[in-house]
Amino acid sequence: MLKIFPIFRRKLTHVCSLKPYKDTKWLMPNGNPTGVYIYNCVAEGRVPIILNDPTIATWYSCGPTVYDSAHIGHACCYVKLDIIQRILKSFFNINLVTAMGVTDIDDKIIKKGLETNTDFKTVAKKYEHEFWMDMSSLNIEKPMIITRVSEHIETISQFIKGLIDSGIAYIAKDGSVYFDTSKFPAYGKLQAGQDNGEASDDAKINKMDFALWKGVKPSEPSWPTDWGEGRPGWHIECSAMVSKIFGSQLDFHAGGIDLKFPHHENEETQSCAYHNSRQWANYWVHVGHLNLKDTKMSKSLKNTISIPDVLEKYSADTFRMACLMSNYRYPMEYSDEVMSTAEEVVNKFKFFLKDVEVYANKRDSGVGDYNNKLLNELQKVIENNLEALRSDFDTASCVNALLNLVTQTNRIIKGNTSNYYPVPVLLVADYILQVLTKFGLMLSDSSRDNIRNSFIDTLVEFRHIVRSNALERKDKELLNACDVVRDKMKSMKIQINDSKNTPSWVIIK
Numbered sequence: 001m002l003k004i005f006p007i008f009r010r011k012l013t014h015v016c017s018l019k020p021y022k023d024t025k026w027l028m029p030n031g032n033p034t035g036v037y038i039y040n041c042v043a044e045g046r047v048p049i050i051l052n053d054p055t056i057a058t059w060y061s062c063g064p065t066v067y068d069s070a071h072i073g074h075a076c077c078y079v080k081l082d083i084i085q086r087i088l089k090s091f092f093n094i095n096l097v098t099a100m101g102v103t104d105i106d107d108k109i110i111k112k113g114l115e116t117n118t119d120f121k122t123v124a125k126k127y128e129h130e131f132w133m134d135m136s137s138l139n140i141e142k143p144m145i146i147t148r149v150s151e152h153i154e155t156i157s158q159f160i161k162g163l164i165d166s167g168i169a170y171i172a173k174d175g176s177v178y179f180d181t182s183k184f185p186a187y188g189k190l191q192a193g194q195d196n197g198e199a200s201d202d203a204k205i206n207k208m209d210f211a212l213w214k215g216v217k218p219s220e221p222s223w224p225t226d227w228g229e230g231r232p233g234w235h236i237e238c239s240a241m242v243s244k245i246f247g248s249q250l251d252f253h254a255g256g257i258d259l260k261f262p263h264h265e266n267e268e269t270q271s272c273a274y275h276n277s278r279q280w281a282n283y284w285v286h287v288g289h290l291n292l293k294d295t296k297m298s299k300s301l302k303n304t305i306s307i308p309d310v311l312e313k314y315s316a317d318t319f320r321m322a323c324l325m326s327n328y329r330y331p332m333e334y335s336d337e338v339m340s341t342a343e344e345v346v347n348k349f350k351f352f353l354k355d356v357e358v359y360a361n362k363r364d365s366g367v368g369d370y371n372n373k374l375l376n377e378l379q380k381v382i383e384n385n386l387e388a389l390r391s392d393f394d395t396a397s398c399v400n401a402l403l404n405l406v407t408q409t410n411r412i413i414k415g416n417t418s419n420y421y422p423v424p425v426l427l428v429a430d431y432i433l434q435v436l437t438k439f440g441l442m443l444s445d446s447s448r449d450n451i452r453n454s455f456i457d458t459l460v461e462f463r464h465i466v467r468s469n470a471l472e473r474k475d476k477e478l479l480n481a482c483d484v485v486r487d488k489m490k491s492m493k494i495q496i497n498d499s500k501n502t503p504s505w506v507i508i509k
């Protein structure tokens with residue numbers, strides 16, 4: 001279990017005297033500048049990242065709604081967010097505490113459950129498991145905290161109760177609860193003047209009001225509250241779960257650009273109202289869409305590409321390189337041309353690293369010498385790259401600078417010269433390897449590791465289900481069999497840690 005630092009254990013307090021602010025401007029947080037700049041949609045420009053403690057930051061990403069398999073659109077979004085998190089951590093020494101919310105109660109999940117004659121929980125479990133497998137196959141770091149709506153119903157209903165009590169939310173006649181946007185003048189600060197897409201029904205007072213709670217409907221799961229049975233709306237879950245973990249303020253809040261409005265707008269609105277503050281998330285990180293060449297990918301058009309399909313054709317490194325070579329904020333095109341270019345770039349780096357190894361270990365070469373020109377060039381690239389990353393994570397410029405460095409170094413390695421420069425050449429190779437590793441590239445044939453991890457995941461999950469059932473039925477024979485599996489795995493250096501909800505495993509050396 002992850003221990004949360006005491007500073008994040010702020011209590012969920014609720015202030016009833018709500019003072020609505022009209023000000024929709026971005027507020028510069030108090031604290032210490034990190035020297036990094038990031039685009040913020042509220043400020044409509046780049047703003048400095050300022051943190052309370054410049055080495056600690058909280059980060060929440062909206063996670064998947066687990067009703068179907070993830071596709072490359074999700075892959076693109078989460079790889080790009082993973083890259084930004086890795087940059088903050090490894091280039092700027094910021095310790096990120098990361099969390100992700102999983103929507104495991106939703107219209108689409110319930111519908112799928114009814115269609116497939118299964119429980120909505122079974123649907124959600126299946127696709128969530130698949131989601132984490134996909135993420136791991138893309139070398140995306142798992143968030144430190146995973147929050148599921150089904151495990152936070154109480155947190156969410158308490159949050160809604162706070163909003164009802166303060167008079168900014170109202171209960172409609174069908175038992176649903178809506179946020180009264182007319183009482184919150186700053187509504188629209190992320191994207192003013194947009195329709196929030198919610199159907200205008202009689203239950204609402206104002207057109208822009210959005211649902212916090214959906215009144216009970218026949219054949220749908222529901223939970224009891226003070227104001228009646230029902231289930232949480234989509235937007236409220238993130239606000240309530242984030243507040244539960246991180247308190248009344250959040251440093252980074254991330255998701256795809258399609259979440260900016262209304263989802264993030266509504267999250268910000270209800271969180272500011274609940275915490276009686278003017279700014280809840282200091283930094284919004286929105287990733288641009290992934291487009292298939294000439295067509296728009298969408299579930300309804302049934303032209304989505306699954307993550308295993310992409311990885312069948314290209315490596316996780318190639319996909320990540322394509323992401324690195326595009327700007328995270330803008331749309332990215334997915335096509336065979338884009339992917340082959342990315343593949344060539346990855347291979348160019350791989351071959352270069354091999355060539356340097358051979359060059360540095362040449363036995364018949366002349367006397368080793370420094371090459372000041374190359375060392376100066378390396379120094380320049382190091383400084384420029386840091387600057388590029390500091391300016392809203394410009395990874396494309398970094399990759400270009402590294403490619404130029406490879407070309408220049410190759411001239412020395414492959415040049416027809418009697419001079420031998422192992423030191424600068426090795427320093428260049430070491431720097432390139434460091435940067436690419438920090439970006440999350442694996443640069444090795446790790447498909448075997450992925451297969452192994454997926455296999456262990458599957459086995460551990462299966463054992464967990466069998467063991468939970470055996471415990472319930474007090475089936476000694478099955479429990480013994482589970483223990484044998486655990487001991488055998490341990491002898492293979494894989495230790496399973498049993499817990500009530502989610503089992504985990506580690507490789508012990």
Ligand SMILES: [Zn+2]
Nearest residue numbers: 062238263267
């Ligand atoms: Zn969210």
